[in-house]
Amino acid sequence: MDFTNLLNDTSGKVSKVGVIGATKGYGYTLLAQILTTAHMELRCICSRHTDECFAVLKEIGFDEKRFLLCETIEEIQKAPKDAIIITPDYKMVMETDITAMVECTGNTKVSSDAALIALNKGINVYMVSKETDSVCGPILNHIAAEKGLVYSLVNGDQPRNLLDLISWARILGLEIICAGKSSEYDFVLDWETGKFLYNDGTHESEPLPELKEYWTYKGVDTLKSRDKLLQKYREVISADLCEMNLVSNVSGFTPSAPFMNYPIAKPNELANIFIPKEDGGILEKTGVVDIFYNLRETNEASFCGGEFIVVRAKDQKMWEILAGKGHVMSSNGKYCCIYYPFHFMGLETPISILLGDFMGIGTHAECRQVTVMAGVAEKDLPAGTELKVYGHHHQIDGLVPELLEKSVTGNAAPFYLLNGAKLLRDVKQGTPVTLDDVDLSGLSTFELFKKGLELG
Template sequence: MNYELLFDALKDRRIRIAITGASGGFGRSLLAQCREIAAIDIVALCDINTDGTRELLRSLSYRQDNSRLCQTAEQAAAAQQAGDTVIISDYRLLDGLAFDMVVEATGKPEISVAIAVAALKRGVHVGMVSKETDSVAGPWLNQLAIRHNAVYTTVDGDQPSNLIGLVTWARVLGLDIIAAGKSSEYDYVYSQETGKLTYTGTEVEVPELAGLWHLDAADIATTLRRRSALLSMLPQSATPDYCEMNVVANSIGFVPACPTLNYPVCHIRELADVFIPAAEGGILTQTGVVDVFNCLRRDDEVSFGGGVFIIVRCKDAETWQMLAEKGHIVSKNGRYACLYLPYHIMGVESPHSLFSAVLHRRASGARDQQIHAVMAGYAERPLNKGETLTMGGHHHTIADVSARLLAKSDAAGVAPFYLLANKTLTADVAAGQLIPLEALELDDSILHQAWQEMS
């Protein structure tokens, strides 16, 4: 694909964007890249941390006299008229500004969905980086966009959009996809010299891992269980993974491999032997699934980079034998192959989504979304009536509530995880129970409305 030809119209067009949640890591990576693209105008940056936003612009060498902090709609309109970048803390001030697309990256579902609705209703395209919102309201927002002749899309550079892209690329080629997934965010890095494994700065001594370095071809599942048990002192799942796989499932029509997702600890080279049907030695009880793995590697091996993968069926043995000889990952039985993208580079890649939406009026993610999976909350302890389920932390977790990803058919009456955020319980929830919608004190929020209309 020649991207210069695909986006040739950039030579004659300027694209006006707003970014919400601008001072976060995604906002920085996008602003850093937009600085290099003459066709992009940054109309507005919205974040409650306006000082952080201004410091970000300074650190990225944006002109300081070209931005203006605004607290009213009149100030914002005047700043845009003067050609300045508008910096605001109140997202509602965006409604009075003219731009082509908003990139929503607040990560706060109730605010995020309000920003998206306001934009779409006036025909402004929405790039949804806040996967928390997308997992609950994505299909609803997609339908809203269609009604208002706008584009609603995931954003290239983050795993959901990258995986949707890889799946649809394969489908157009006629490849038969067995499973689609990603690596969890951080690698498990092992030193064979010291017998120590490092995970996000934590170092543990596990010399026994050397004896489990290779899969037992006769019993792959047992090797994977033993690896997992050996590393049980470390986290082996993460709430954002469930959210991202929820977005992907809804976009490509797949279902979760299992409610907890499998999270095998495995090497990249093992993926085509692991994510295949159990009847053929793998771990899958069904095909057409989304799943996640934990990347295990030596300290001198390359990372998977939080990337994405698909497992495809090898329908011509000679072709895939030739590809295996060229270094591609083919299962030991020769019937499956793994194709993967070993990166997700956040906002650095996101301009492609802006160009697709504004120039072609096409989503770079899914063209249509339906509810195929539901990310649910699982009570890790008894939760009492009157408790508030507070969401917080870098990964937007809820204390004492872990995530599960259910097929839609198994999720009747269950509350989506991010509808739980900061809600008060109206009933006790037993440990080990999925939190039902009827146990929440719900208002008439847009997020709740979206869920009611789509579920």
């Protein structure tokens, strides 16, 4: 998309942004980029740790003379129009004159409530908390559409970037065989020393020169050999499956497998891997979402947790021309992989806000609960076990996530509704936690999830 007309807008309109849950990581990158984005102002920031807000805004370069702590509606009403309001109460954010509410707490209860308050006040919602969208996305999209407002996933996180790539392919009439992303961290080999590193920051490098034997892709057996050699590094990551849950609910694509395939692969191999088995790939069906671990040398660029689609190459001559340009084609010439090897976190997000506030782009009224992310017991879990979301990947101790088509979920409980729940009875290893195993009554996000299911 060309943003020149948006950049040159002379209407005087400005996106006034309120950010909930932002001082570190993603939030920091967003705040830093708002400072330089055209037609955009930071109006309000919310965190329980208001001292961190003051420190971060000052560090980024916002004018500290404009900072104002407000804890009540009355204080907000008295605030100067150019003040950057800092508040510990997320509900106060919607009492300011913002046009855009960005939610990035990762807390399903807070973010769903904040989204509803914003939409009811005529404020567009930009949802970073993928945990919330995985259970409430369908109904929140529906409510926004009914009100003529925007509810949007954001660029800078993989689901929106991948959905943009999918929509690009669909408008061109390309048949998408598989859509997906690389997992967050790469598998890296130092070719000279033979040392291997899984660069998630928790693993030391180890000598693994035998990986060179499986460096050149020679078919599915190569994947099996890599998997066997690197088995201890392979895992099903909650954040990955949650992101594919979001993509599935908007695109209609279904999971390739409940735990995803996670092949260890290089980008130039993807068009040979994410294709039907009868053509030498790994897929049992097409029109699916999947994930891979990016394999590279130390001197090669990362895939950066980026996104890809594999499409069918129907016009042989056209795709031969494109193959000559160096695009990633399958060995049999039937498929091509198209990819964005990036997601720039909050750096990209202002684009989504401007597209929503200025052009009304974002809401997917067609979003439905196509898939449900459930949690399977890794071991026998006794009654009384409290389930808690924790860590960078927002996992739950004792559970491994799986992504299931709605038609086969039965009464499996959505993964991110389990945070804080206690098991009412024993759950055996290998079985999902169901709605009968926990008490979710009175949980507002559960009610929103059920309303989403009623959309059909």
